[in-house]
Amino acid sequence: MTGTESDSLDRLSPGVTAVIAALDFEEADRVRLMELGFIPGSSVSCQRVVPMGDLAIFQVEGTQVALRKETAARITLQPSSTTRNPDADSG
């Protein structure tokens, strides 16, 4: 447990896993993000941050999805659900 991580997806550092709590979007966008795996209750890990275009790549429900930082910022995580994944890539 690393309680220092804040509770939104954009703050997740590479190699850290957490559980999704809620999505703060209008209905259509929320449904699409859930269909792509960002479902409350799913665990999500940050795989890498892509410096170009401030994207980050997440692993969720067995697939890799790229999100912009500002989109990730509106996905909240369950408090103190973060765990560090030792074999993750940090670059």
Added chain:
Amino acid sequence: MPTAVEAQTETRQSLPGKNRAVAICGPPNVGKSSFFNRLTGLRQKVANYPGITVEKRVGSLRLKDGGQVDLIDLPGIVGMHPRSEDERICVEILRGRSDTLPRPVAAILLLDSTNLQAHLRMVPGILGLGLPTLVVLNMADELEARGGSVDVEAVSAQIGAPVVLASAVTGTGMKEVLRFVQGSFAPPRKVELPVINNIPAERKWAHSVAARSSYHTPEPSLWGRRLDRAFLHPVAGPLIFLAVVIAVFQSIFTLAVPLMDAVESAISVSAGWIGALLPDSMLKGLLLDGVWGGVGSVVVFLPQILILFLFIGLLEDSGYLARAAVIADRSMRSVGLEGRSFIPLLSSYACAIPAVMAARTIENQRDRLATLLIAPLTTCSARLPVYALLIAAFIPERPLLGPFLGTRAAVLLGLYAAGFFAACGTAWLLKSIVLKSKPAPFVLQLPAYRWPTICSLAFRLIDRAKIFLRRAGTVILVTTIVLWFLASVPYQDGEPPPIGESLAGSIGRTIEPLVEPLGLNWKIGIGLITSLAAREVIVGTLGTIYGMEADEGSPALQQALQSELSFGGAIALLMYFAFAMQCMSTVAIVRRETGGWKWPAIQFAYMLVLAYATGFAAYRVFG
């Protein structure tokens, strides 16, 4: 091979009718098209405008009893809430609300067995349609190779539908799939499924089904990680992207040459045969100069088009294209477009028409309008024959970057870049002046890396060749014949006139003052008019004009152009084709999509001004 197809013999019912359709559906990249190809082989038809995203293919399967089943290969969906045009098509067909296809009598739901928990979430939505459904867990080969396993019978018992573990690559499970398609279909057994449209409940259900089917998650693939590390690296990533693009353009010239020579000699040899067979007559002139000269000069470019699509296929099937989209995201963002505009724009490298249709993906109406207005500026494949002809005639081949990049490929790359930057600049103008709006969230799924299969690449190329040849056999053939007649009248002393004095010639001379500032003569002017039908028609037109002009054996089109056009004029013509909206089908589709003539008129005028101005400037600079 474990199978649960037999699980439901009690409720089987035969369905009448000869052409029953079975739909293949599922999430993107699970192997739907590979499966479809494997089942139907060459007995398939492509819908009119298969781009990278909007496509719908129908193929037929002969049954042992003499009947026939149509298989429909649908675009991928991630749920029952379609957002993009291709997803909407898919859901409409499944619900039986499509205007073009009848409701399928059964569905094959393809899922990726290496990611079963997540993919089983699709099951309730599809079974809820009430169609007899076979659930195929594809990629069995990969599941096994990575140490995963699943109890198929247990999955079947829990979802109330037959389930097969299969692989489109090795062919495992195909027998069961064929049995389902050929036999009669059983409607899904009533099983308690989670409430449809409650995604968190569907997720919980899917995970529990997987757990109770002793699903062993396969080991994650390590080399996928390694490839991402290179392709998405801040420095290496963009460099690899650039290298890939350069390699594609270089091979359009180097790899295609022997193939093009072969096509060209096949055309001239067959023209020789026809010439020897037919007596001198007007029909012979039409066939030789009009059809063989005109259509033939376009068909020569088939190898280059196929090489372009071979690379697009390799990049898409391997999973690299999505990584390239990540790399390219910043430039999309800097011109104010949302990331989703990237996919329609990508398909406009094939053709602007699917791009304009795929712009329906974008809910934000202003972004959608901006995307469909700029789509025709990106370099569609119809421009390739025009570019290739002019580049081969006017740009001497010299190495630029050692053996990796020659001058010709560099000019072609420059033309593609010109189209891309013009599209971005126009988007920026539109977005900062007329169509301001807030960006929508950007989400892009990155498929797992996979080896592209020869079979799937071959089918893509066959599709492309069919479309190209169909155009050559319709639009290009008709304009070529019309042009040939205009160039053959009025008869002088019972002989066709010299082309300069024909009807086509006088039309050309009338517009010559308009094209002269670009360094072009009246013959090219005729080409600019005929190519309003479709860009590559200009190649056919010039083929016809120069073919008719030559008395003894037509000189190669390239040589004729070299003597007619200055270097500056050739560059001006290239710029004109890069920017002008020489495509009536695109005008028509933009009118349909925007519901009026206003936007297509603005778009046509804008592109014409841009084309004329850059052509004029190019002639001043290089002429």
